[in-house]
Amino acid sequence: MYFDTAETxxxxxxDNLQTVRLKSTVERAMRSPYYGxxxxxxxxxxxxxxxxxxxxxxxxxxxxxxxxPYGLLTCSTxxxxxxxxSSGTTGTPTVxxxxxxxxxxxxxxxxxxxxxxxxxxxxxxQNMAGYGLFTGGLGIHYGAERLGxxxxxxxxxxxxxxxxxxxxxxxxxxxxxxSYALYFAGALEAAGIDPATFTPSIALIGAEPHTEExxxxxxxxxxxxxxxxxxxxxxxxxxxxxxxxxxxxMHVWEDAFIVEILDPETLEPVxxxxxxxxxxxxxxxxxxxxxxxxxxxxxxxxxxTCACGRAHRRLDRIAGRADDMMIIKGVNIYPxxxxxxxxxxxxVGENYQIVLEKxxxxxxxxxxxxxxxxFFEEDMRILKGLQKKIQTQLCNEILVxxxxxxxxxxxxxxxxxxxxxxxxxxxxxx
Amino acid sequence: MYFDTAETxxxxxxDNLQTVRLKSTVERAMRSPYYGxxxxxxxxxxxxxxxxxxxxxxxxxxxxxxxxPYGLLTCSTxxxxxxxxSSGTTGTPTVxxxxxxxxxxxxxxxxxxxxxxxxxxxxxxQNMAGYGLFTGGLGIHYGAERLGxxxxxxxxxxxxxxxxxxxxxxxxxxxxxxSYALYFAGALEAAGIDPATFTPSIALIGAEPHTEExxxxxxxxxxxxxxxxxxxxxxxxxxxxxxxxxxxxMHVWEDAFIVEILDPETLEPVxxxxxxxxxxxxxxxxxxxxxxxxxxxxxxxxxxTCACGRAHRRLDRIAGRADDMMIIKGVNIYPxxxxxxxxxxxxVGENYQIVLEKxxxxxxxxxxxxxxxxFFEEDMRILKGLQKKIQTQLCNEILVxxxxxxxxxxxxxxxxxxxxxxxxxxxxxx
Numbered sequence: 080m081y082f083d084t085a086e087t088x089x090x091x092x093x094d095n096l097q098t099v100r101l102k103s104t105v106e107r108a109m110r111s112p113y114y115g116x117x118x119x120x121x122x123x124x125x126x127x128x129x130x131x132x133x134x135x136x137x138x139x140x141x142x143x144x145x146x147x148p149y150g151l152l153t154c155s156t157x158x159x160x161x162x163x164x165s166s167g168t169t170g171t172p173t174v175x176x177x178x179x180x181x182x183x184x185x186x187x188x189x190x191x192x193x194x195x196x197x198x199x200x201x202x203x204x205q206n207m208a209g210y211g212l213f214t215g216g217l218g219i220h221y222g223a224e225r226l227g228x229x230x231x232x233x234x235x236x237x238x239x240x241x242x243x244x245x246x247x248x249x250x251x252x253x254x255x256x257x258s259y260a261l262y263f264a265g266a267l268e269a270a271g272i273d274p275a276t277f278t279p280s281i282a283l284i285g286a287e288p289h290t291e292e293x294x295x296x297x298x299x300x301x302x303x304x305x306x307x308x309x310x311x312x313x314x315x316x317x318x319x320x321x322x323x324x325x326x327x328x329m330h331v332w333e334d335a336f337i338v339e340i341l342d343p344e345t346l347e348p349v350x351x352x353x354x355x356x357x358x359x360x361x362x363x364x365x366x367x368x369x370x371x372x373x374x375x376x377x378x379x380x381x382x383x384t385c386a387c388g389r390a391h392r393r394l395d396r397i398a399g400r401a402d403d404m405m406i407i408k409g410v411n412i413y414p415x416x417x418x419x420x421x422x423x424x425x426x427v428g429e430n431y432q433i434v435l436e437k438x439x440x441x442x443x444x445x446x447x448x449x450x451x452x453x454f455f456e457e458d459m460r461i462l463k464g465l466q467k468k469i470q471t472q473l474c475n476e477i478l479v480x481x482x483x484x485x486x487x488x489x490x491x492x493x494x495x496x497x498x499x500x501x502x503x504x505x506x507x508x509x
Numbered sequence: 510m511y512f513d514t515a516e517t518x519x520x521x522x523x524d525n526l527q528t529v530r531l532k533s534t535v536e537r538a539m540r541s542p543y544y545g546x547x548x549x550x551x552x553x554x555x556x557x558x559x560x561x562x563x564x565x566x567x568x569x570x571x572x573x574x575x576x577x578p579y580g581l582l583t584c585s586t587x588x589x590x591x592x593x594x595s596s597g598t599t600g601t602p603t604v605x606x607x608x609x610x611x612x613x614x615x616x617x618x619x620x621x622x623x624x625x626x627x628x629x630x631x632x633x634x635q636n637m638a639g640y641g642l643f644t645g646g647l648g649i650h651y652g653a654e655r656l657g658x659x660x661x662x663x664x665x666x667x668x669x670x671x672x673x674x675x676x677x678x679x680x681x682x683x684x685x686x687x688s689y690a691l692y693f694a695g696a697l698e699a700a701g702i703d704p705a706t707f708t709p710s711i712a713l714i715g716a717e718p719h720t721e722e723x724x725x726x727x728x729x730x731x732x733x734x735x736x737x738x739x740x741x742x743x744x745x746x747x748x749x750x751x752x753x754x755x756x757x758x759m760h761v762w763e764d765a766f767i768v769e770i771l772d773p774e775t776l777e778p779v780x781x782x783x784x785x786x787x788x789x790x791x792x793x794x795x796x797x798x799x800x801x802x803x804x805x806x807x808x809x810x811x812x813x814t815c816a817c818g819r820a821h822r823r824l825d826r827i828a829g830r831a832d833d834m835m836i837i838k839g840v841n842i843y844p845x846x847x848x849x850x851x852x853x854x855x856x857v858g859e860n861y862q863i864v865l866e867k868x869x870x871x872x873x874x875x876x877x878x879x880x881x882x883x884f885f886e887e888d889m890r891i892l893k894g895l896q897k898k899i900q901t902q903l904c905n906e907i908l909v910x911x912x913x914x915x916x917x918x919x920x921x922x923x924x925x926x927x928x929x930x931x932x933x934x935x936x937x938x939x
Contacts, residue, residue, distance in 0.1 A: 147677075148677050148678065156633065156659055157630070157631045157659075159659045160654055160657060160658065160659060160660060161654070161659070161660050161662070162659065162660075162661055162678070163662070164674070172673075176659075179657075182654075200587070201587045203586070210640030210641050210646065210647075210662070210664065211640050211646075211662050211663060211664030212661075212662055212663055212664065216640065216641075217640075217662060224590055224591070224612075227590060227609075228590065229586055229587075229589045229590060229591070229592065229606075230590060230591050230592075231592055231642075232591070232593070232640065232641050232642055232647060233641060233642055234640065234641030234642065243602075244594070247577075247578050248578060248592070
C-alpha cells in the first residue's frame with residue numbers, strides 16, 4: 080500500500096525541515112543567473128528559522144517573464160527532462176523546468192494528495208484533464224501511476240466517450256474541472272443516466288476557484304464526494320495542497336513548500352486566519368527553485384488542527400485574485416467574500432452587483448442583490464427583514480456595512496466573469 | 510548514456526529468445542478467458558521453435574471487440590495501471606491494458622527506437638502528438654523521458670506556439686505526424702522563417718502510411734532527417750519498428766514481437782521479401798498478450814542485413830491495408846504499389862485513378878494518370894514513350910500489365926482518401 084511518511088510529520092519536524100530546506104534552496108537558487116544576482120552577498124548561514132524567509136526578496140510573474148527562458152535555471156539543460164509552460168495568452172509564457180528528481184518529487188506529492196482524499200491503488204482513475212503543456216493532466220497522471228491506480232488518460236472533452244469509459248470500466252475516481260463537472264452532470268441527466276448507477280465515488284476537483292455551493296452541487300448531481308485542491312505551475316502544478324477526507328480545508332505540503340499569507344498592499348504577514356495573498360517558496364526543487372513567489376491568489380489559513388490530525392496547515396478556498404482587492408474605509412475587501420455570503424442565502428437569485436461610490440470624501444460600497452421570485456412576492460416588512468439580514472451577514476464578513484438594494488430576478492445586467500460584477504462610480508464624482 | 514543490449518542480439522539469440530518467450534506468452538495468455546477457451550488443450554511444451562507459432566490461432570480486431578473489455582486480460586485489474594483505447598469511431602473501442610512492467614517494457618522499446626535514430630539524452634525533444642487515450646503521445650513521451658531528453662509535451666495543434674517553443678528552446682528533435690509536418694512546413698514558410706535557421710535536425714514521423722517522396726519533402730522543407738516508424742495500439746503503440754540512421758527500413762524489435770507476413774487470402778506465409786499482411790505476436794507483454802494479431806497492414810520484409818549490422822529484421826514502408834487488396838489475373842495487387850510507382854515519376858501530376866474492368870471473362874486493370882502540364886505540351890511520340898515507361902514500371906511492380914491512359918492535369922475527379930482512387934467497373938459487365 081502507498082504511504083508517504085511526510086504525511087505524518089509533527090509541527091516541530093515540519094518547522095525544522097523547512098529551515099534546513101530553505102537554506103539548501105537558497106544555496107541552490109544562487110546558482111541561477113537571476114537569484115545569483117538578486118541574492119549577491121546573502122549569507123545562507125544567517126538563516127536559522129523559517130521566519131528568516133522575510134529577509135529574502137519576493138519573486139513575481141514578471142520576474143519569471145523578464146528572465147525567460149533560462150534565467151532561473153540552476154543547472155545545465157542536459158539535467159532537465161521536462162518543461163511545462165503556461166498558455167502564454169498574456170505575453171511571454173511562464174516556463175517551469177524539471178529535473179528527474181523534480182518529477183519524482185512531484186509524482187510523490189501528487190500521490191500523497193490523492194491518498195489523503197481516499198484514493199487507493201485498487202481504484203480505477205479517469206483523468207479528465209487536458210494533457211500536454213498544461214500541468215494538470217500529466218501532473219495528476221504521474222501521481223495516479225505512482226499510487227498504482229488503473230489510470231485512464233481520457234483527457235479533456237468528448238463527453239460521450241467519457242461517460243462510456245466510466246461505465247465500461249467501473250471507474251471509481253474522476254479528476255475533473257469544476258465547471259466541466261457541472262456541464263458533465265447536465266450531460267448525464269440529458270442522457271437519462273441515473274447518478275445512482277454511476278460508479279465513481281470520488282472526484283478530485285480544482286484548477287478553478289469555486290464555492291462550497293458548487294462543490295455540494297457537484298457532489299449531489301454526480302452522487303460522489305468532491306475534494307478541492309490547489310496547485311499552480313510555478314509550484315510544479317497540481318499537488319500543492321489537497322483536502323483530506325474531512326473536506327475541511329486543503330493541507331499544504333509544508334515539507335515541499337513554505338507558504339506565507341501577506342497583505343497585498345503592505346506585503347507584511349496578515350494576522351493568523353486573515354485573508355491575504357498566497358506567497359510560496361519551493362524547498363525541494365532542484366532545476367528551478369522559486370523563492371517567495373507572489374501567486375496573486377487570495378486565501379487564508381484555517382486556524383486549528385484538522386480532525387485527521389495531520390500537522391500540515393490548511394488553506395481555505397481561494398477567495399479570488401489579489402488584483403481584485405477593493406479598499407473601502409481602509410479595509411481590504413474581495414468580491415469573492417461578498418459572493419460567498421450571498422450564495423449561502425436561499426432567498427438570493429443568480430445575479431448581484433457591487434457598486435463602489437463616494438459620499439463626500441468617503442468611499443461607500445453598495446450591493447445590489449437579485450431576489451428569487453418566490454421571496455419577492457412577500458410584503459414589505461419581510462423584504463426589509465431580508466435586506467437587514469443580508470447587510471448584517473455581509474458586514475460580519477467584510478467588516479464594513481454595505482448598502483443593500485434588493486432587486487427583482489433578471490433585472491441586473493448579466494455579467495460574464497468576475498470583473499463586471501464590480502462597478503466603480505467613485506472616479507465620476509471626484 | 511542510454512544503451513539497450515537487446516539492440517545487438519545476433520539472429521540466433523533472437524530466434525532462441527523468441528522460442529522461449531513464445532512459450533511463456535502462450536502460457537500466460539491461457540490465463541485469460543478468451544485464450545483459455547481458444548487454446549484449451551494446447552500443449553505449451555510442444556513449442557520447440559518459432560515456426561510452431563503457425564499452429565496457434567489468429568486473432569482479429571473483431572475478436573478484441575467481441576471480448577471487450579476484459580476478455581483478454583490475464584490478471585486482475587488491480588495489477589493494471591494504464592489503459593489506452595482507440596477512438597472507437599467504428600463501434601466498440603479497442604482497449605489495451607498495461608501492467609507496470611508492460612509500461613516499463615514499452616518505455617524501453619521506445620527509448621531504444623529513438624536511440625537508433627540518433628536521439629540522445631542531451632537532446633531537446635518536442636512531442637507534437639496528441640496525448641491522452643491515443644498511444645502516440647504518452648508512448649513516445651515515456652520513451653523520451655527514459656532516454657533522458659528534455660521533453661516538451663506540446664501536444665497536437667497550435668502551430669504558432671509549436672514554432673515559438675522550437676525557437677525559444679533550440680529544440681533538436683521533433684515527433685510529428687507526416688501530414689501535419691507538411692502543413693507545419695507551409696506555416697513556417699508563411700511566417701517567413703528560414704528552415705536553415707531552424708534547430709531541429711531529427712524528426713520522428715509515423716502513425717500514418719506515407720511515401721518516400723513525402724519523407725524527402727519533409728526533410729527538405731524542414732531541413733532535417735526524418736525517420737519512419739511503425740506502431741499500433743494492439744502492440745503497445747509506437748516503438749514496434751523504427752528506422753535507424755541508415756533510413757533503410759524499420760527494424761522490428763523481435764525480442765518483443767514475432768512478426769509474420771501472411772497472404773491475406775490463404776493466410777499462409779508469403780515468400781521472403783514479398784508483400785502480405787503483417788501478423789504480430791507480443792512476447793513480453795503481461796497484462797494483455799495478443800497472439801498472431803492480424804494488423805490488416807500490408808508490408809514486406811526487406812531482405813538482407815542493414816548497414817548498421819543489427820540483426821532485427823526490417824519492415825519496408827506500410828503499403829496500404831489488406832482490405833484494399835485487388836486480385837487481378839490471380840495476382841494480389843495493392844493500390845499503394847501503384848501509387849509508389851507513379852509518385853516516383855517526375856512527369857506524373859497530383860492525381861490518378863485505378864479502374865478495374867472486365868474483358869470477356871478476364872479482369873483487367875487500367876490506370877489513368879494525370880500528367881503535369883509541362884510534359885503534356887510535348888509531341889505524341891514522346892507521350893507514347895512516357896505511356897510505355899509507366900506501363901513497364903507498373904508491370905515490374907504489380908506483375909500484371911496494366912492499360913495506361915495519360916490525361917491532362919486536373920481532369921480526374923479529385924479523390925479524398927485511398928478508397929475512391931479505385932473504380933470497380935467489373936460487376937456492371939457481369
